Amino acid sequence: MRILVTGSTGQLGTALLSQLRDCNYQVKITSRRKPESMEDFNWVYSDLLSGEGLDEAVKDVDVIIHAATSPTKKSEAIELTGFGNFLSKAQHIQHFIYPSIVGIEDIPFKYYRLKYEAERLLKNSNIPYTIARATQFHSFVENLLLSKPLFNRYVIPGKVKFQSVDVGEYAGYLTDLVNKGPQGKAGDFCGPEILTLKEMAELKIKINNEKNNVLSIPLAGKLYSSLIEGKNTNSMEKIGEITFEEYLRSKLID
Numbered sequence: 521m522r523i524l525v526t527g528s529t530g531q532l533g534t535a536l537l538s539q540l541r542d543c544n545y546q547v548k549i550t551s552r553r554k555p556e557s558m559e560d561f562n563w564v565y566s567d568l569l570s571g572e573g574l575d576e577a578v579k580d581v582d583v584i585i586h587a588a589t590s591p592t593k594k595s596e597a598i599e600l601t602g603f604g605n606f607l608s609k610a611q612h613i614q615h616f617i618y619p620s621i622v623g624i625e626d627i628p629f630k631y632y633r634l635k636y637e638a639e640r641l642l643k644n645s646n647i648p649y650t651i652a653r654a655t656q657f658h659s660f661v662e663n664l665l666l667s668k669p670l671f672n673r674y675v676i677p678g679k680v681k682f683q684s685v686d687v688g689e690y691a692g693y694l695t696d697l698v699n700k701g702p703q704g705k706a707g708d709f710c711g712p713e714i715l716t717l718k719e720m721a722e723l724k725i726k727i728n729n730e731k732n733n734v735l736s737i738p739l740a741g742k743l744y745s746s747l748i749e750g751k752n753t754n755s756m757e758k759i760g761e762i763t764f765e766e767y768l769r770s771k772l773i774d
């Protein structure tokens with residue numbers, strides 16, 4: 521089996537490369553920057569915005585795991601126009617695996633709307649696919665919302681909820697899909713517990729023995745309300761086993 525992993529320098533891409541390092545597949549990887557440790561893989565430069573390198577990337581490939589994304593910069597041009605162009609070059613692919621995000625149709629956030637439209641583009645193509653949605657990664661929540669205390673305080677919208685998941689476990693789930701073949705829309709891949717952001721911040725303070733404390737603030741708007749309601753979670757699906765607490769403890773050992 522010949523696999524292409526896009527977005528090989530990203531959070532998910534890096535975890536996928538760890539999973540695929542000792543596999544029997546022939547693995548090609550692509551991104552704009554060269555990943556640091558890529559000895560086992562054939563790296564090809566490609567850019568979803570300009571289209572450069574995409575033909576070379578999809579050539580002689582059976583399965584694509586598409587982990588390239590751009591949530592903030594030129595997101596519409598990359599998530600939709602660039603993605604549509606990529607699909608047009610991938611007509612020969614036997615299985616296109618598209619990582620997506622739980623609850624995107626119910627959360628009013630531009631990047632999520634683009635991902636939902638991209639799911640539709642893939643469904644309407646003739647390419648056999650799996651759409652594999654996950655909840656936010658532990659590392660994503662920590663780096664985005666809990667990395668910068670202000671005067672010893674995490675000033676956060678403490679009531680918003682996450683069911684965060686370990687990116688390595690999700691990468692394992694995606695690589696298992698290669699053997700399973702196209703599933704259409706797969707079940708949501710979610711973390712083992714739903715926590716408020718305040719609870720996550722308190723865990724971080726306890727485990728790292730920090731002097732910081734938490735100031736929880738309300739925010740206005742539908743995005744905030746949807747995250748308080750937990751639209752980004754799915755309590756019926758708890759597949760990941762590594763908790764946010766275990767993720768934080770594992771970082772102390774590393």
Ligand SMILES: NC(=O)c1ccc[n+]([C@@H]2O[C@H](COP(=O)([O-])OP(=O)(O)OC[C@H]3O[C@@H](n4cnc5c(N)ncnc54)[C@H](OP(=O)(O)O)[C@@H]3O)[C@@H](O)[C@H]2O)c1
Pocket residue numbers: 526527528529530531532533550551552553554566567568569586587588589590598619620621622635653654655656657660661
């Ligand atoms: N983060 C989360 O919590 C989360 C949760 C659930 C699902 N997901 C999904 O998982 C996937 C991967 O997310 P991630 O968090 O791993 O993303 P990420 O860390 O931001 O990585 C994005 C990757 O895309 C590449 N990229 C960016 N712009 C590009 C362009 N113009 N052309 C080609 N490649 C480009 C980047 O590499 P270069 O800059 O080197 O090109 C990088 O390798 C996405 O589909 C995301 O929606 C993420």
